[in-house]
Amino acid sequence: MGACQSFREMCDREKNTNVHLSLPAVCIVWQTAMIILFGVFMRYDHESDAHWVEHRKHSNLTDIENDFYFRYPSFQDVHVMIFVGFGFLMTFLKRYSFGGVGFNFLIAAFGLQWALLMQGWFHWLDADGKIRIGIENLINADFCVAGCLIAYGALLGKVSPVQLMVLTLFGITLFAVEEFIIISVIHARDAGGSMVIHTFGGYYGLSVSWMLYRPNLHQSSRLQGSVYHSDVFAMIGTLFLWMFWPSFNSAICDHGDGQHRAAINTYLCLASTVLTTVAISSLFQKHGKLDMVHIQNSTLAGGVAAGTAAEFMLMPYGCLIVGFCCGIISTLGYIFLTPFMEKHLKIQDTCGIHNLHAMPGVVGGIVGAITAASASIEVYGHEGLVNTFDFMDKFKDMVPTTQGGHQAAGLCVALCFGIGGGIIVGAILRLPIWGDPADDNCFDDETYWEDKKALLVSLSGIFKILNKS
DSSP states (O other), X not given: OHHHHHHHHHHOOOOOOOOTTHHHXXXXXXXXXXXXXXXXXXXXXXXXXXXXXXXXXXXXXXXXXXXXXHHXXXXXXXXXXXXXXXXXXXXXXXXXXXXXXHHHHHHHHHHHHHHHHHHIIIIIBOTTSOEEEOHHHHHHHHHHHHHHHHHHHHHTTSSOHHHHHHHHHHHHHHHHHHXXXXXXXXXXXXTTOIIIIIIHHHHHHHHHHHHTOOTTGGGGTTTSSOOHHHHHHXXXXXXXXXXXXXXXHHTTSOTTHHHHHHHHHHHHHHHHHHHHHHHHHHHHSGXXXXXXXXXXHGGGHHXXXXXTTTTSOOOHHHHHHHHHHHHHHHHHIIIIIHHHHHHHSOOOOSSOHIIXXXXXXXXXXXXXXXXXXXXXXXXXXXXXXXXXXXXXXXXXXXXXXXXXXXXXXXXXXXXXXXXXXXXXXXXXXXXXXXXXXXXXXXXXXXXXXXXXXXXXXXXXXXHHHHHHO
């Protein structure tokens, strides 16, 4: 702890938020690198290549059996969640709406390109050394990006766009490695990403925030809040996320019963969470009034917790129980844990990702481990058990109790990568070279976005000059 404090003091110099050269340089150089890497490694898979016609005839298939028609509706929903849901959810700050939705856009656009490469190198590399890209790759890339957007929630309003690009570069890399270990090496199941996405992304962001702790952030407290219209915009993001979360958790499940069951399980978890969130929010507020922060965020916690066990036989009543518990845990987290963490643990969590993603992600991992360990042939049937948990090839002799242990191990890996990776990346982002704002200048769009009033004045001056000429 002392060494970290000394490092923080060494890096605390006068802030310079001018990114006039650094931001364009990072964007152009990294996009050029993406073009080169895509040219070397990326190719269409057999279902998106022009040779599909020959393959279809040879395999006696029809166009409707192309995976595009199964996956694209889910991809659309997930894509809307990434760009609209997450983006608008972050517009609650009174003077940081441009930064919330705009930097969300930047992170996602860069992150999905890097994710296609990183995940491709781990999962989709063929004998020719090429990555074959199809619709499922696009969904997985969006999942990968979600982890970085979750981390951004803890840092909202306190970092520069250059820092966010660095955060995304390392975050996507760490995500691809931990996902490969959890899914392919440990053989844990995590269809909706409670562990791989939410636990990792949550603790990654919290660890970075801890490393970037700002002791004088109270100087910007006048802007660290919402107004009526900013809360309404944030609620739009909540509703998009809430409606499409069943698609998020079921998007990459096996066609048929697994995907069907994942949508049902998530749907029920979300519904149950809303009622308990409203109940706890009203119970702990003066005169029973509701807090919009709880309604915007805690109502989504059930979708997070349903992720790992989404395709398992959780049973409808089990889903309602999980949602019920998550609504309580998440809302109480906003009421008690967030201020405790800022005061005693030096973790400043702008959006409360610990309550929406990190804790519910851990709950989801635990639920997945228990549900997997208690699976039986009586409930699943022999073929159902093999198909749900992928007991094939080198895992064909695995039993449900062992699978439960593997699920728990996957949760530990996600925690280790999130916390450890976040501390390392946070140390890099602490360096005084990234153009981040001073403690008294956080949560304000004017730092990195053109002031609309100044722009109008400039345009007015230009028009006057033109009229005179």
